[in-house]
Amino acid sequence: MGKRLSKFFFISLTLLALILIACTVLATTEPTTGQQVAEKGSKLPWWAWSVILFVFTFILGILAVLGGVGGGVLFVPLVGGFFPFHIDFVRGAGLIVALSGALAAGPGLLKRNLASLRLAIPVALIASSSAIIGAMIGLALPAHIVNILLGATIIGIVIIMASAKKSDFPNVPKPDKLSQTLGIMGIYREVSLGKDIEWNIHRTVSGLVLFIVIGVMAGMFGLGAGWANVPVLNLLMGAPLKISVATSKFLLSITDTSAAWIYLNSGAVLPMIVVPSVVGIMLGSIVGVRILAVAKPKAIKWMVIGLLLFAGVRALLKGLGIWR
Amino acid sequence: MVEDRTKASGEQIIYANILNIGMYLGLALIIVTFLIYMLDILPSFISPQDIPQYWTMKSGDFIHSFHAPTGWDWLAMINKGDYLNLIGIALLAGLTILCYLSILPILMKKKDIPYVIIAIIEVLVLALAASGILKSGGH
Numbered sequence: 246m247g248k249r250l251s252k253f254f255f256i257s258l259t260l261l262a263l264i265l266i267a268c269t270v271l272a273t274t275e276p277t278t279g280q281q282v283a284e285k286g287s288k289l290p291w292w293a294w295s296v297i298l299f300v301f302t303f304i305l306g307i308l309a310v311l312g313g314v315g316g317g318v319l320f321v322p323l324v325g326g327f328f329p330f331h332i333d334f335v336r337g338a339g340l341i342v343a344l345s346g347a348l349a350a351g352p353g354l355l356k357r358n359l360a361s362l363r364l365a366i367p368v369a370l371i372a373s374s375s376a377i378i379g380a381m382i383g384l385a386l387p388a389h390i391v392n393i394l395l396g397a398t399i400i401g402i403v404i405i406m407a408s409a410k411k412s413d414f415p416n417v418p419k420p421d422k423l424s425q426t427l428g429i430m431g432i433y434r435e436v437s438l439g440k441d442i443e444w445n446i447h448r449t450v451s452g453l454v455l456f457i458v459i460g461v462m463a464g465m466f467g468l469g470a471g472w473a474n475v476p477v478l479n480l481l482m483g484a485p486l487k488i489s490v491a492t493s494k495f496l497l498s499i500t501d502t503s504a505a506w507i508y509l510n511s512g513a514v515l516p517m518i519v520v521p522s523v524v525g526i527m528l529g530s531i532v533g534v535r536i537l538a539v540a541k542p543k544a545i546k547w548m549v550i551g552l553l554l555f556a557g558v559r560a561l562l563k564g565l566g567i568w569r
Numbered sequence: 570m571v572e573d574r575t576k577a578s579g580e581q582i583i584y585a586n587i588l589n590i591g592m593y594l595g596l597a598l599i600i601v602t603f604l605i606y607m608l609d610i611l612p613s614f615i616s617p618q619d620i621p622q623y624w625t626m627k628s629g630d631f632i633h634s635f636h637a638p639t640g641w642d643w644l645a646m647i648n649k650g651d652y653l654n655l656i657g658i659a660l661l662a663g664l665t666i667l668c669y670l671s672i673l674p675i676l677m678k679k680k681d682i683p684y685v686i687i688a689i690i691e692v693l694v695l696a697l698a699a700s701g702i703l704k705s706g707g708h
Contacts, residue, residue, distance in 0.1 A: 291618045292607070329621070333628035341658060348592040348661060355585035358577040362584060362672075366684060370691050377698050388627065427683055432574045441575055498588070499691070502665045506698040509655065509662060510640050513628035516654035517620050520603040523596075 253536070254311070254545055257304050258552070264301050268327040298328070299521040302342075306529020310537055312549025314406070315497070316526040317343030317469030319549075322399050322556035325392070326563060330518055332388050332395075336467030337508035338518045340501050343469030345523045346530065347498035359491035361431050364446070364484060368492075369499035371453050372460035372470070376500050379464025380507035386465075389564045395466050396561025402472045403554045409476050417483040420445035433488065444485050452482040464504035469497050580672040587671050591664040598657030606650035613650040620651075640701025666695045 271288045289297075302320065309316045321339040325332045354360035383391060420430065424446045435442045446452075455477050463470040474493035478484045484492065508514055562568035577585070604610075607617055615623065615635065623631055632639055638646060646652040669692045676685045697703060 289621075291621050294621060295607070330624045331627055331631075334624055337628070341661070344661060345592075345596070348588060348595070348664060352585040352589035352592070355581050355588070356577055358575060358581070362578065362581045363684075366687055366691070370687055370694065373691065373698075374694050377694070377703060381703060384628065428681075434575045499665050499695075502662050503695055503698040505658075505662045506695070507703055508628075509658065510699075510701045510703070511628055512632040512637050512639050514655070514658060515620065515624060516599075516603060516606060516651055516658070517617060518624065519658065520599050520654065524600060527596075 254308075254548065257308060258548065261301065261304050261308070261552075264297060264304075265323070265327040268297065268329070271329075294328070295517060295521045298324070298518065299525040302522045302525030303529040303532075306526040306531075307533040307536065308529075308545075308549055308552070309526070310530050310533025311545045312552075313546055314549060314553070315343060315469040315471040315494075316346050316530065317467065317497075317501075318399075318402060318472055319553060319556065320522065320526065321467050322395060322553070322560045324518075324522070325395065326556055326559035330515075332391050333384060333508075333513040334515045334518050336383060336391075337505075337513035337515070338522050339467035339469070340505040340508055341514065341519050342522050342526050343467075343497055344501040344505055345527060346469075347494055347496075347501065349527060349530075351495045351498050354491040354495055357491075358431070358433050359487055360495035361429075361484075361488055361492050363427070363431065364429050364478070364488070364492050365496050365499070367427060367429070367449075368453065368456050368478075369496055371456040372463070372496065372500040373503040375457045375460025376464035376504040377507055379461035379466075380504040381464075382461070383465035383467075384507070384511050384513060389566065391466075392560045392564030394564075396557050396559070396564055398462060398466060398468075399553060399557030399560060403550055403557060405472060405476065406550050406553070409480070411475075411479060411486050413486045414442065414444075415479060415483040415485070417445045417447050419447065421447045421449050423449040431488065433485075435487070442485060444483075444488060446478075446482040446484050448481055448483070452477050455481065460500055463497075463500050464507070467504070467508070470500060471497060580675040583675065584668045584672050587668050588664060591660065591667065595657050595661035595664065598660060599654060600657075602650075602654045602657055606654055609650065611648065611650040611653060614646060614652060617651075642701075663699060666692055666699070669695070 305319050306316055309319055317339045320342050321335055325335040430445045432441055432443045459470045459473040471493045474496055475489050478489035478493060479486050606613060631637060643652045643655050647656060669688050673688055676688060
């Protein structure tokens with residue numbers, strides 16, 4: 246099975262690379278103004294981009310699940326770097342993609358008591374308010390600055406993903422006062438151990454302060470923010486890993502909602518980009534989850550991190566005008 | 570009867586149920602309206618054939634060049650295939666507000682004052698974001 250899966254993964258990556266190369270050749274990626282649009286545009290028929298985007302995001306959805314990352318964090322730098330769309334529309338679509346994924350996963354996670362509403366509600370208020378500010382800043386910045394900052398952020402995410410340790414059951418010697426006042430605690434059934442796990446959190450204030458930064462970045466780049474939510478909830482605040490991952494996923498449905506409204510109200514949401522991406526990535530995620538149930542070679546995580554690094558470098562070089 | 574503490578709370582279940590229904594409805598809507606747009610069943614503000622010429626523009630320039638609607642002005646244009654798509658997207662984006670409003674009575678009943686306050690502020694924040702007052706790069 247491992248060999249077959251590796252072969253499948255290799256084919257997926259090759260397909261993805263071919264699509265990216267084709268997009269670079271066929272797209273006009275330079276930002277245009279109203280006067281320039283008559284001469285610039287696409288070398289492909291209008292419907293082809295929707296089909297390519299659908300196929301691309303379908304593969305991305307599979308890889309994201311197998312690599313343990315959110316779709317949004319791969320979507321924005323890769324689509325922004327290789328497709329002809331302006332980064333504003335890519336970020337708008339990225340937010341809707343991350344939002345849809347969170348909305349789809351949220352109900353199941355809440356019902357199984359893995360995502361904690363008690364933990365999410367205070368955190369979400371901070372993150373969603375900050376995401377509004379991030380979205381407004383992001384839409385006001387010139388494209389090349391956004392690309393430079395995006396590239397730097399993605400490279401930072403790669404470093405976090407490659408180096409951050411995770412703790413299944415962090416030690417919380419004493420819950421802090423704020424978490425006790427808010428009653429942020431819980432209990433869930435850990436099937437793998439066959440027992441109930443009680444959990445508390447600490448360092449709530451520090452965590453909430455970090456969620457200001459996370460919210461701003463999520464809104465600014467349209468990335469979703471699972472890559473940052475999980476380490477803060479798990480390593481800093483001390484929530485068990487399962488609770489952190491599930492609450493983070495659910496949290497995106499609130500954080501990304503506020504930023505998505507700013508993009509929507511600012512005209513930065515194009516259905517032609519959003520809909521194939523949302524459908525593609527959701528179908529891909531469904532297939533990815535099925536594959537994940539069978540096997541999960543560790544190498545895949547590293548390949549996805551490599552893909553993310555490539556996307557980050559591409560965004561950085563594009564912003565600096567070195568690789569247009 | 571002893572309460573099973575591993576089970577999700579009442580408000581969590583209600584939140585999850587509304588999210589679930591809204592998510593499927595929103596997804597179905599965006600797929601159906603997208604087909605209407607792609608198949609040119611309704612006239613469009615900018616036709617699918619022409620959109621590739623303009624998606625390289627900054628969103629602010631796009632709006633400025635075509636006097637495209639910002640904020641909630643698109644609602645007046647849902648007879649256009651492209652803006653019809655925004656109904657499903659707005660539903661997905663608006664679901665969280667609905668979920669918060671639905672759990673507020675339960676939190677109030679439990680006299681969970683801190684969470685009532687936080688939930689009300691969250692609804693106000695999301696309503697502000699959704700209102701169209703805060704936007705960037707418009708006319």
